[in-house]
Amino acid sequence: MRVNRRQLWLVVPAAIVMIAVFVFPVGTIMLQSLTGEAGNWPSIDRFVTLLSDPFIQGVFLRTIMLGLICTAICLIIGLPLASAYVRATGFWKTAILFSVIAPLLINHVVRTYGWSVILAKSGVIDQILRAIGISEPPTLIYTDFAVVVGMVNVFTPFMVLTLAPALSRIDYRLYSAASSLGAGQLRQFRTLTLPLIRPGIVVGCVLVFSLSQGAFIAPLMLGGSGVQLTATLVYTDAMVLYNWPQATAVAVILLIVVLLVVSFQSTLARTKWSEK
C-alpha cells in the first residue's frame, strides 16, 4: 500500500471540526456532570442522587423495558421480512425495498406525525373500530403501545438490513440437503437458518436496542406526558424545566448505557465468532 506522509494534512480540517464541534461539547458535559451538589469536582453526587430517585429509576426501567420489547418485535417481524427480501425477485423485492427500507430516508418526524394521526383519539384506528361496532375503543395515543409502534416502525429497517446479508450468505444447497433428508420447514429454520445467522441476530438486536435507548421522536410525539423515557426526560429537563445539572447527568448516563451495550457486542464478536 502507498504510504504518503505528505497527504497527512488532508485529515486536518475534518479533525479540527470533529474535535471542536463533537468531542469538545460531549467532553464538556461529561466533565460538568461530575460537578458535585456543592460545586466540588470531581464527584459522583449527582449520579447517586439521580439513580436513587424512584421517579428517575422508573424512567430508566421503562426505557429499558420498552427497548427490550421493541427489539424483540423488530426481530420477530424483521426475520420474515429479511428472508422474503433475500429470496424475492422483481416486484416483491422492489416492494419490500421501497416500503420497508426506503422509509429510512424519509423524515422521522413526518412518519411519526403519520402515526400520531393513526393512533389519535378519533384517529384512524379509533374510527375504524367504531365503524365496525366497537363503541368504546381503547385509548392508544400517549401509551407505551403507541411509543413501541413508533419505535418498531423506525428501527425495523435496521434489523432487516443487518439480517439480510447474513441470510443471503447461507448456501442454498444446505436447504435441499436438509429437505431431502426429510426436515420440514420449521426444523430447517430451527436447525439450519437460526444457527447460521445467529451473529447477525445478535448484531441486529444490539443495534436496535441501543437505538431504542436514545429514541426521542417516538416518545416525544406519541408518548406525550404519559410516557416519559430517558430521551424525553433529558429534553424536558433541558428545554422546559431548565434543570441543567439533571439534563446533563441523565444525558451522560444515557451515553454510558449505549456505549456499554455497543462494547458488549464488540467484545462478544471478538471472543466468540472470530474463531469460527
Next chain:
Amino acid sequence: MRSPGQVALRLLIVLLILFFLAPLAVVLYLAFSPVGFFQFPPQGGLSLQWFDKLWETPELLNGLYRSLILAAVIVPVTGALAIASALAMKRTTFRGKSILDSIFVAPIIVPSLVIGVALLQVYGMLGLNDTYAGVFLAHIVITFPYFLRSVYVSLATKDSYLEDAAESLGAGPWRLFRTITFPTIRPGVISGAIFAFVISLDEFSVTLFIVGRHTQTAPVAIYNYWFDNANPTVAALSVFIIIIGFFAAWLANKTVSLDRMLMQ
C-alpha cells in the same frame, strides 16, 4: 404449488408492507383531505386547501427553504472533508490514527440527543445558539461519519497501482486525483452525497436543541407547528419531504443500489 405456510408468509409480508406504508399514506391522505381530519369511511373529494394554507404559513415554508439550502450546502462541504479524510486515513499512518478513527465514527453511536444537549451547552458559551453557523456546524458533524464511510469503502476496494503508474508518468497531485482517484471513488461519493443530503434534511434530535423560531429547519418547524395546531398544513409540507425521500431512495437505487449503500 404453494403450501399453506407459504401463503401465510406471503400474507404476513403484505401486512408488514402496509404497516410500514401506513403513516406515509395517512399523511398523503390528510394533505389532500377536504375536511382536515381523518374520516371513516373516507368521504369523496380532494382539496388543495392545505397547500394554499401552507403558502400562507411562513414558519413552515421558511423551514423547508432553510432545510433545502442547508442540505445543499452540507453536501459539498461534508463531501470535501470526507474525501480528504478518507484519502489521508487510507494512505498514511500516524500516531493517534485509531483514536481519530473512533472520533470519526462516534457520532453514529452517540445518541443524537446527547450531542444536542452538549452543543446547546457549548453553543451557549460561544453565542452560537439560534444561529445558522451553529446549525451548519452541527449538521457537518452528523453527516460526516456516513459520507466518510461511503468514500472509505469505495477507496478500500481499489488498488493503487494506477496511481503509482500515473505519478511515475508525471501527473501532479491534482491531476492524479481528478483523472484516477475520483473516478474510482465516484460510487462512494454519490452514495455519501445522497446520505448526507437525506440525513441533514431528516435531522431533528440535535437541531431541536440549538435552533430558535427564526433558524428552525423543516423537521423542527413541522414538530412545532404540529404541537401548536391541529390542522394538516404540516401534512402538505410533509408531501414535499416524502417526495424528496422517495426520490433519494430511487436515485440511490439506480446509481449505487440502495441496500448496499445502507448496509455499509
